[in-house]
Amino acid sequence: MQVKTPEQSRTIMTDLVLPSETNPLNNLFGGELLARMDRAASIAARRHSRRIVVTASVNHVAFNRAVPLGSVVTVEAKVSRAFKTSMEVFLDVWIEDRESGDRAKANEAIYTFVAVDETGRPIPVPEVQPETKLEKERFDAALRRKQLSLLLAGKIKPSQASELKALFD
Numbered sequence: 001m002q003v004k005t006p007e008q009s010r011t012i013m014t015d016l017v018l019p020s021e022t023n024p025l026n027n028l029f030g031g032e033l034l035a036r037m038d039r040a041a042s043i044a045a046r047r048h049s050r051r052i053v054v055t056a057s058v059n060h061v062a063f064n065r066a067v068p069l070g071s072v073v074t075v076e077a078k079v080s081r082a083f084k085t086s087m088e089v090f091l092d093v094w095i096e097d098r099e100s101g102d103r104a105k106a107n108e109a110i111y112t113f114v115a116v117d118e119t120g121r122p123i124p125v126p127e128v129q130p131e132t133k134l135e136k137e138r139f140d141a142a143l144r145r146k147q148l149s150l151l152l153a154g155k156i157k158p159s160q161a162s163e164l165k166a167l168f169d
Contacts, residue, residue, distance in 0.1 A: 147161040
C-alpha cells in the first residue's frame with residue numbers, strides 16, 4: 001500500500017453562515033459547525049484511504065471564537081496520521097472578515113475515521129508521511145492521543161502507553 005502525505009487528503013470547504021444556521025446571538029450553531037467539520041473530515045479520510053469511511057470518534061473540539069451571521073467560514077481537513085484501519089483527521093476552521101478579507105482561526109477539531117469494506121468490516125489504510133513542521137507535530141501527537149484514548153477506555157495498560165510514559169521520564 002502506497003504511503004501518502006497529509007496534503008494528498010487536504011479538503012477545503014467554504015460556505016456562508018445563513019440566518020437559519022444561527023443561534024439567538026446570531027452566531028453559527030455549534031452543531032452546524034460540527035456537521036460541516038464531519039463532512040470535510042470524512043472527505044479527507046476517504047481521499048487518504050480511497051475506501052468507505054465511518055466516523056469513529058470526535059476526539060477534540062475547541063470553539064475558540066464565535067462565527068457570526070454572514071461570515072465566510074472555511075473548514076480545512078487533513079489526515080494527520082493513519083494507524084492500521086483508522087485515520088486521525090485534524091481540522092482548522094477559519095473565518096474571513098467581511099470587509100478586509102483577513103482570515104482568522106476560529107476553531108479546531110480532531111476526528112477519527114475507520115475505513116471499511118462494503119460489509120462494514122474495518123480494512124487497512126495507507127500510512128502517512130508528514131512533510132511540514134506542523135504536519136510532523138500533529139503526526140507525533142496523534143500517537144499520544146491514541147494511546148491516551150485507549151488507556152482511558154481500558155483497552156491498554158499504563159505500561160503499554162509508551163508515548164505517554166516518555167512524557168514523564
